[in-house]
Amino acid sequence: MDEQGENQATIAESLKSLGLTKYEALVYIALVRVAGATATEIHELSGVPRASVYPVLDRLIQKNLVSVSNTSPKHFNPVRPDEGVASLMKSIESDAVSAREGLNRIYMECAHFERGDQELIWSTYGEENIRIRLLDLISHATESIRIFFYWGGLRKQIIPVLEEKKNSVSIEVVTDHWEGEIPESMNVWIKKPPGGHDIGPAKSLGGVVFLVDGSKAMVIMGSEEEGTSALYSEARGFVRFFTVYWNFFSSWARKKA
Amino acid sequence: MDEQGENQATIAESLKSLGLTKYEALVYIALVRVAGATATEIHELSGVPRASVYPVLDRLIQKNLVSVSNTSPKHFNPVRPDEGVASLMKSIESDAVSAREGLNRIYMECAHFERGDQELIWSTYGEENIRIRLLDLISHATESIRIFFYWGGLRKQIIPVLEEKKNSVSIEVVTDHWEGEIPESMNVWIKKPPGGHDIGPAKSLGGVVFLVDGSKAMVIMGSEEEGTSALYSEARGFVRFFTVYWNFFSSWARKKA
DNA sequence: TAAATGTTGTTATAGCAAAAACAACATGAG
DNA sequence: CTCATGTTGTTTTTGCTATAACAACATTTA
Secondary structure: OHHHHHHHHHHHHHHHHOOOOHHHHHHHHHHHHOOOEEHHHHHHHHOOOHHHHHHHHHHHHHOOOEEEEOOOOOEEEEOOHHHHHHHHHHHHHHHHHHHHHHHHHHHHHHOOOOOOHHHOEEEEEOHHHHHHHHHHHHHOOOOEEEEEEEOOOOHHHHHHHHHHHOOOOEEEEEEOOOOOOOOOOEEEEEOOOOOOOOOOOOOOOOEEEEEEOOOEEEEEEEEOOOEEEEEEEOOHHHHHHHHHHHHHHHHHHHHOO | OHHHHHHHHHHHHHHHOOOOOHHHHHHHHHHHHOOOEEHHHHHHHHOOOHHHHHHHHHHHHHOOOEEEEOOOOOEEEEOOHHHHHHHHHHHHHHHHHHHHHHHHHHHHHHOOOOOOHHHOEEEEEOHHHHHHHHHHHHHOOOOEEEEEEEOOOOHHHHHHHHHHHOOOOEEEEEEOOOOOOOOOOEEEEEOOOOOOOOOOOOOOOOEEEEEEOOOEEEEEEEEOOOEEEEEEEOOHHHHHHHHHHHHHHHHHHHHOO
């Protein structure tokens, strides 16, 4: 019952993000456990107050997750889980499509007044969020990708994306090590950083700099306390600064290769 | 602004079922309209109280839908809509998967104590819900599908599914008309009901009976007032009743073909 | 310069609606 | 009758919504 309960709570959470309330989730789970239960049994199994079970079941019936018997007392039956989840997902997906279309229409129409936004520097927080933005950035590169990469965190996620782009854009990487074979059409310089020097030990986020198409720069910086954060900009000065940074370390890496 | 507002409300609704609150949706939409806006501009564009804009933006940043500039005042930038929606969907989908897996595990484990559930008759309400259940029912048929079908409502949806099954299970249909060609491996008898008789005019839901594998029956019955509802059962008596019903009409249809 | 004004970001708090929890009553089968 | 069922109505809680007030800072004006 402990592992069960644990598991059950997880499922309930997942169901909640599919649009069910806590009670709806609990009742549905209880019904999956013993199909054909009565309201009272559901109440006992799920811990949901007996009187609340009825309106909750009504909602579940509306959502086509439960059906009722004609007997008295009524018995309730869950739709098979995969069917039920699929049914919920279907309606969410259709909302996703309509949201995406609507938003894209607006996004295209407004066509970005270019109000100097490209002079700003944008922040992103959280490793997961940064990963998404970064992958998006490099997967939209049209000319060149230059990477200065002294951090293990995202290595695995980035390499496959680079592989995809390696024939269409020029790729140059400076890093401390590389697992597997280096693709021919990529220029990779492997160079351990000078120990205990500026860059610091490799385990810390020494530095991660992405320069894309010579016009966009993304820099990842993490501090143990505040978590990882990243800066992104298309601002002239910002890009130039990190281009110089890149040039310096890139020649350093080439020299003593 | 009217059509805009209309559209915007629709998008907001869609975004809400992706897990955003009303304000989160409004703020995000406003940001898509003018990227790089300040908090105050967002407030003006979205109608969200200025003080509420800040916590809402925080949540959106967490969800990786928005990034911030380092300037003062801060400027905010939306993630591109398709990316943002995709990001939301990804997390929902992963929840869907974990819910489905968890529920299926429970569903399989409990293996249906066969506590006489199969003797019960289950109700389903609403045309959409019935359609889903019905398609599921026939798509899981293993031996035979026998259909008595005097109603236009679901015809279009059902025929394609029958097409798929026509080689693996025996299909017999009695209905009042059939659009397109009748597949060879299906037995279809077309027979107009006797006008003004028991069955009533074809426009009403004269009768829809599905018999699957000789052991499951689903009957659709609609009344103008209460909407459409359906009964499903694997109960002996229920199935036998509608098997007799089927036999009668099927021979009637064959006779004067 | 100094006071007045306006803006930004933050905090506190009241309002509100949906859901959760409880209590009371009506019904109906055994 | 009696117990469990089913229904109804009310209260509490919760999370979002909404408003007001405030300090910090920048901008304007005397």
